[in-house]
Amino acid sequence: MADSRTVPRTRGPVARVFLWLGGGVIAFAATFWVVTATTDLALSVGVYGTPGTYKVASCHDTDASRKNSDISCYGDFTPDGGGADDAVYVHLEDTGHDYPDGTEFAARQGLEPETIQRAGIRGVTDELWQIGFAAAILCWLAYMAVRPPQSGRPNPGRVLSRREKVAERLMGGVVVCVGVGVLGFLAGLVEEIAF
Template sequence: MKRVLGWVSGVLLALVMAFWCVTATADMALSAGIYGTPGTYKVERCYDTDLSGKHSDYDCHGDFTPDRKTAADADYVPLEDTGRDYPDGTEFDARQGIEPETLQRVGFWGVVGELWQVSICVAVLAVLAYQAIKPRGADRRREDHRREPSRRQKAADRVGYAVLVAVPVGLLSWIAMVAEPTP
């Protein structure tokens, strides 16, 4: 029963992480300028949505003006969970995704803002894959007596290396995002 519960929990966690990874990767591709409509976002105002004041969770309101268009062609686009209190009137390069309300900051800081999410998702998925692949019980005891690790152990070790790369990348990009200067 314990093993079944572990597998079910692992599969559910993997599905959630895979969904988060796909959406964060799409947002990172938008920030990198791979797709979307380029333009400029001008912040009208931002406000903290966390009423307790313990955590800063900012929503911003402003206008997105596509390149080669005038301010009269600007579209009102609210930004949710920006993680930053942009001063009123701040302008930054942005890209609008397929859906009009999908907007991401472009450039280094935009990519860094999404990279930590992708890295953490990859690390969690790699840990789950390692747990599923690595030898257990009797298989592990047999393997301890071998000189050469089994193919299964080699595969688990390779997946483990992804964790060794993804965790530092995620932590460094999160630190960079927090230390980002306000435009």
């Protein structure tokens, strides 16, 4: 009779289907988050887009419950070298910052006229933490899919299989991505407090 402490638990087929479906939905959402934040990061860094200045006319909280802040701002984006006639009225949704009226900051306009991203280090930190945490979620899901079942029997002299080596690398990726996310979040928090 096998010792129940050394036999790995297996999930039933229904549980596996639900886990794979749930993992697929989470992976889709995290991938969308990574792609969106990466394009915003590229815009903030200046890989593409039109440089200029965004002037805030007003900001307000759109969350009716007042439990979570969901700040939207209204203002004008003026391309560098342009005048008042070149200004474009832009509504920024979910900015994460309640800018005082009249605030101006360096920004870049994306391919769409209403796509505006704050330029410079503040824009980078606003996106970096999102990329870090979303990439960590993707690495964790990949780790869960790749890692072999635990045997329960310690064997320190055993050579790791290719699958186990990939799982270890993915776990290292989780640690690195979480670190990037935490550093980006803390840098944004420090900037928010300092300025």
